[in-house]
Every structure is written in C-alpha cells, then in structure tokens.
Amino acid sequence: MPLVLPRVMRRAAAVRVAALLLTLAPVADAQEGAQPNGAHAALAAERYVKPAPEIVRLVTAPRHLNATLEHQSPGGRYFLDVQSAGLPAARTFARRWHNLGGLQVDPRANRARTLTTKGASAIAIIDATSGTRVTIAAPRGALLSGPAWSPDRTRIAYFASFDDATYVYVADAATGRARRLGPAVLATLVTTPAWAGNGAIAAVVIPGGRGAEPTAAPVAVGPFVRMTDGVTKVKTRTYADLLEGPLDMALVEYHTTGQLALLDARSGAVRRVGGPQMIQSVDPSPDGRYLRVTLMQKPFSYVMPVSGFGRAEQLWDQEGRMIAELSRRALRETDIDDDDSPASKARQAAIDTMKRAVAWLPNGEGLSWLKQEPAPARDSTADSSSTPTARRRDRLHIWRAPFTTEPETLVVSTSKIAEVLFSADAQTILVAETSSGTGHVYAVRRAAPAKRHTIWRMRGLTAALEEGRGGFGGRDGGAEDSTAFYRHPGYVVTSPAPGGTTAAVVSPDGKHIFLRGIRHAKTYLDTAPRPFVDRVQIETGVKTRIFESPAQAYESVVAPLDHDFTRFVVSRETATEVPNYFTRAAGASEGGTRLTSNRDYTPEITGAPRRLIPVTRADGFTFWVNVILPPGYREGTRLPAMFWFYPYEYTDQESYDRTKRTYNRNRFPTLGPRSMEYLVTQGYAVVLPDAPIFGDRGRMNDNYVSDLRNNLSAVIDELDARGLIDRRRLGLGGHSYGAFSTVNAMVHTPFFKAGIAGDGNYNRTLTPNGFQSERRDLWAGRDAYLSMSPILYADKLQGALLMYHGEEDQNVGTAPINSERLFHALQGMGKTAALYMYPYEDHGPATEETLLDLWARWTAWLDLHVRNGGKPTDLVQ
16 A cells, blocks of 8 residues: 655645655655665655766755856946855745735735845855956845946945845945945846936935734635626736735735835935836936836736736836826736727737837937827728738837927837837937838938938848847747848847937947947857847948857857957857856957956766767658766776656757757756756766757647657667667656646556646646647637646556656746656556655745755666666665
8 A cells, every 4th residue: 555644734824735746665664864774765755855976966065156157237347247146045945925926925024035045145246357256245134136336437336235224335446345225125027126217326215104914804705706797808827926806906916015215325415306106117217317116006907917917117207296197007808818898909909119228328318219100990881801901000119308398209100110229329220120021220320310221131030239139049949040140130139328228339430330240150069159249320221240250169249348349358168168258358259357257166076978869760851969977988898778858849850950959069068957967977868859840830739649659669669779878768757838848658558657736737627728839729629738738548547657846836827736746546456656746946946955956866766766676776866
C-alpha cells in the first residue's frame, strides 16, 4: 500500500491544505541539520534536504557577483552595476502577503512583494573612462532597487526596502555616501523613484490619516456570486488569481491609494502634490514643472486581473491640478474580443484612435504622441468587396509647455507609425513604420518637416528603432524573407537624456546618426554572428562601418561614451570566456580599459564536452539536439541520460530553420540554479533536444502527440547510434509546458524510466479558452484538447514520475490543482510517483532551500529509477 504522508498547512491569502504525497516506504524523519541516508530517505523526508556537495556548490555559486553594466548616466560616462543579494531565503518568501488579482502586496511594508523577496545588496558606480568604482552599500537590513540618475548626473536616487517600510535614499555619485529622504513610500504600483528636475524626487508616499487595512467580517454575509447575461461573450485566459469579493476590491483600493510627493534632495523637505489617489505611474517632465500621472480607475473586475483595470493618464502641474487628460482606457473585459456588439465595436474604436506613445520631449519642450484618425464610416448599402479602403492618416503631435495652445502636427503618414525617437535637442525625429510588408525608417528635421530622409527601407522586415521592438529575430525567426534577415540594417543607437528620457544619438555636427545591429551568416554553425555599428549620413543615407565584432569573439556594443561614437563600451565573451566589459575606440578591434572582472564560477560545467547534433525524423523533418557530457568523457561510453525539453510549434521546416539562424558559437554558456547540466557531475549525459511540433497554422496541435513521439524516438535512435547514451536508462523532464510534455511523453511512449515535471498542466479541459499557441477553444478543438490531456491516459503511464509545484503558482493555466489531481489518479492506479508542493513558491522555484531540496530529490529519483533501474542503492545524499 502506498504511504500518504501527513498534509502540511501553509500560509497564504486564503489558507488551504497542501499535500506531500509519496508512493514510498515509510521513513523516519531525520534530525534537523542531518542528511537522510539513501535515496528513499531523501525522497520521503518531510523537511528541506540537500543534494551532494558538488551540486550544492553549483546551485549556490555566487554568479550574482558578476557585474552587468546598465543605467548609463546622462552624458554617458558612468554606469551602474546593481549587485544582487543572491538567492533569497524561504523566511523572506514566508512573509504574509496578499494575492489580489495578480497584484502581490506585502501589507506590513506597504510595497509590492517583489521588493521584499528580491533586491540588491549594493550599487556600484563605474567610471567607463578610468574603470574606477564607487560603491553605495545598502543600509543594514535593507535591499536596494530602482536606481535613477539625477539630470546633472551627480546623484542617484533609489528605494531601500527594510523589514517594515520602504524609503527613498539619495547617494552622492562621487563618494557613495547616502541619506534617507521623506516618509515611507507606498511602493505597490510605483516601485521606483523619479527625478523631477535636478533638485526633487517624485514618489508616492503613504497618505496621512490612512485607516486600518480592511478585514473580513467574522461571519460571512453571503455566497460567492458570479453571473453572465446570456448575451455578452467574456472569454478570458485561465488566470491563477482574480479578485474574489468585496473585501478583495477594498484591499486593492487601500493598497494602491497613495499620496504623490516631491522630496527635495538637498533639504529633505516634502511637498505633497494633489490628494490621495490610486496612482499607477508617475513621470515628471525633464524640468520638473509638470507630471504625467496615470491613475487606476473603477470599476474593478472579478474576471480580469488588476493589469486589465481601467486607467486614465493625466497631465498635472506641480500643485496637482489636472491640465489635461491625455488618454483613457476602459476596463478590459475580455482577452479575446470576438463580440460584434455595438459596445465592443465602440471600445475597439476608442482604443484604435487614442493617443499612443505619449512621452516627454528630451529637451523639455513639452509632450509628443501619435494619434491615428478614425476609420471612415462604412456605407451599409455599398459592396464592401469592390469598395477600396481609404488609407487612414497617422500623425505625430507635440504640445509645448505651458500647454495653453493647441498641439502641433510634425509628421503625417498614410501608414501607421510604429515608433518615433527624438534627438536630445528634439530637432531631429526618427520614424519607423511598416506598410505592405516593407519596413521603413526615416529621419525628419523639425526645420523642414515635409522632407523625409530614408535611413533604411527593406521588404520582409518590421521597422523598429530600438532593439526588442521589431522583427529581426526571435523564436519565429523574424523576417519571412531570409535575404532581408541577413541584411540586418540595425537599430538606432540611443543614449539617456536629462530627466529620464531617451534620445537618438546624433553626431555633434547634426549630420549623422548611428545604427547598431548584428550580421548573421548563412553558415551559422561555423560563423558566429558579428555585432556592428554604422555611422549613417542623415541627408544621403550613406553608411560607414565604424565597428564590427571580431570573428573569434562576440563583442556587443553596450553604449557610446560620446555622441561622435569615438569611444564606446562593449561586452566581450567567447565560448570559453565569461562576458566582461571593456572600452573600445572606433576602428580598434582590441585594447581599451577593462571595466569588470567577472569570473566563471562553474568551470567544470562550462568546460564540459558539448555536442550539437542534427536529428532527422522518420517523416523527414530535421531538428537539433544539444548534448552535454561529463568532464573527461571517453568516446564510446554509453551513459544514463536525462532529457530536458520544451516543445514549440511551427508551420513547416523553413519556419523552424529560421529560429536557428541566430545560433552563436561564441556565446559563453549561461547557467542558473536550475540548469540541468549539473547532472554531468553525477555521471549523466544531459540531452537538450528541440521538440518541434509541425502543422497548419491554427491547427499545429493536431499533430502534437505524434510529433512528440517522433521527436523523442529520433533523438534516442541518433544518440544511441553515436554510442553516447544507454537507451535502457533514460529520464525525461521539463518545466511548465515542458512538464506538460514530459507527462504526455510518458503516457504515449515507452522510452523513459523516470520523469521530472514541474509546475505543469496535465488537464487541458482546465484551460478551455486556449493555451500556449492554441487559439481554438475546447469546443472548436475538442480532439486536440483531449488527446493532449495526459491525465486522461494516466493508466498508460510508464516509468516513475516525480512532480513538483509551487503552491503560489501565478502562471496562466498551471494551477497547482493540476499536479494534485494527477497524483491522485496515479495513486489510485498504483503507479510509482511523488509530488512535492513547495510553500511560498510561484511559477518556478526561487528560494535557496527549495532549489537545494529539489536537486536532492531529483538526483535521488534519477539514481533510483534511471541509473540503478529501481535496484537497491546505498547512495548517501
């Protein structure tokens, strides 16, 4: 008979019972601080346990001490290295908090929970011209977050989060000396300070006279109520947490209502602006005379998270008087707006024509925004198939302070403008737009706004000015046109401007801008990507290359140190060298000042033998698999192997192949506390296969089960033929969608002795409105939903399954009940399984105790069921 260990009570917004259920023999719990002997004991222990010492060292390696240069100062000379405090402890995560429709609040400290669980122990100021460092240390018992440079780059403001409150601090950039300003802040929605001119810092503080937190009535006053009207379709994703009643609504209002205040950085004086409101964001003008303030609006919702609540963006003066409402967005009532009702059409029309990309001009002149004209009214009597659609004009507007005149129109386009960037003096405008599949980036001079100077125009690329906003790459391979992809034109180089704005870098003579991009090679396995910077003459579009990464390393430009791009900072790495930062001079391929001394803390893993192997399925589709082998591996040795994977969907071989074009042979291996590669220290081969699911667009999951089976079968056959793995000793695992796919593989294939599945969904009927890339609902894609629900095939599960799940999993569609119900089913059928429910954890373990405990149980599980095939072991954990 399987043993069901006692259930453990946990703390949460609404306490419920969580289970630790194991099909293992009874084992007495070890004394605190001792380690249980044997795999069974490690698996059954009802307390946190630790893995082998070499795994402990790898998981807790101080990789957080390696510097990352960010937060460049206005003027470009200085950077900040925000030094993480490392892995958090369970006691930090155990603090009482509220889950309020996706808003997680630490009520004791009046802040977002993330400011309690994560933060920095110090902030280092690095001078890029000399490499010298000045350190701002955290006050005792505090974590630092949200650093922001003053416009004159002499000071840095940041939040310091103590046990019971968060305060604004300001530090001198030359010495690192810091002092506290003002009263405690309300950091639930506004989680960073903002400079409002040189001398003041804008923050939201706790309102005076604030009452006690709302509490539940001692006796319920009624039932939980939800109703639909039988007409309106309210189709939403399967959110983990939504408001549940009037108390939750009251708590949201209580914990988001704050007082906007300006804190004088010199005197410490506090000036309150306006009255208490539900403030979502604050963005002062560069000169500090005005503020853009976004307010959360009622009504609240029981079917959408807080992020979907209505909001109004307003322009205030320093007294808190509203000058104008800049935009308003109503409560989002559905994720999938397929309602043809007049109300739905009106809502979409309002969104379609609202002000977009509202921002301060870098020179402090005023505001800019984009706004598209309304769609023309349709003639209901006309034949829509023969009536040409009129092209709607999109406009870039500016509104000058003191905002007493009408806004001006700077640019008019017959295509929808995707993005704009201004130069620091706001006299040059860069515009990106895409029309009929052609991306176009052009410059406009304020002095001659009707003339456009093309920077680049290319079919097959989405126009973008800043990296991360446009289609040059990504999982789907970016541009459909491969020729366009390999002719990557680059993104406009930007730099911070005073007042917290960002501006395009324009040469001092005003004649040039700079593009930063990556040149990819069609022979990507042999030729690494090479980042570059081009100087572009605005009037002619003529380009001159001023930097390109060497072929033997990957050097990526971080930021220029001047507006003529004569000196800049690069991040340099190779497959065997950890990334570090250096200054470079234009035209120089090496030399310069080294700014960081980052280390490789896990050389036995980063130096382990690695193989990138092509695999061809029986149906002809080809994909790739990464294999990491133990240090000192001898050719021909067949190893027990652990597969770790995450499937993605594609329409055809070409769309899959496009995702591999960004492969970089010069990248240094990236490792974290949960990297499966650590298993090579235990004698396993670690196999990281791609798992492409192919099918017609919108129906890819019709082939999910067969493609999953074909992928894994092909990988095993290939690695077996190469003599790398022992196909009789294989494990399989994954997290989230990888966990879901792990269990599907174990019920639909006979290949694996054991599985590890974390934070997964195992019953697709619990996500009836869609999941992952599946856009059909359950009733339109019934066969796919049912065939992909492994709980319906749990009787066919082969191998031993270990599941783990965070009790506070907030991810869409992966509620902990998935793991609990699957375990319940496996228990009823006498299958070999284990379930570990981790207190306080979200969608992915984060605390040191949980991470080490997981590794102890993973290695014990694999040693028991894969390495030893279920035979007795005297393994000591």
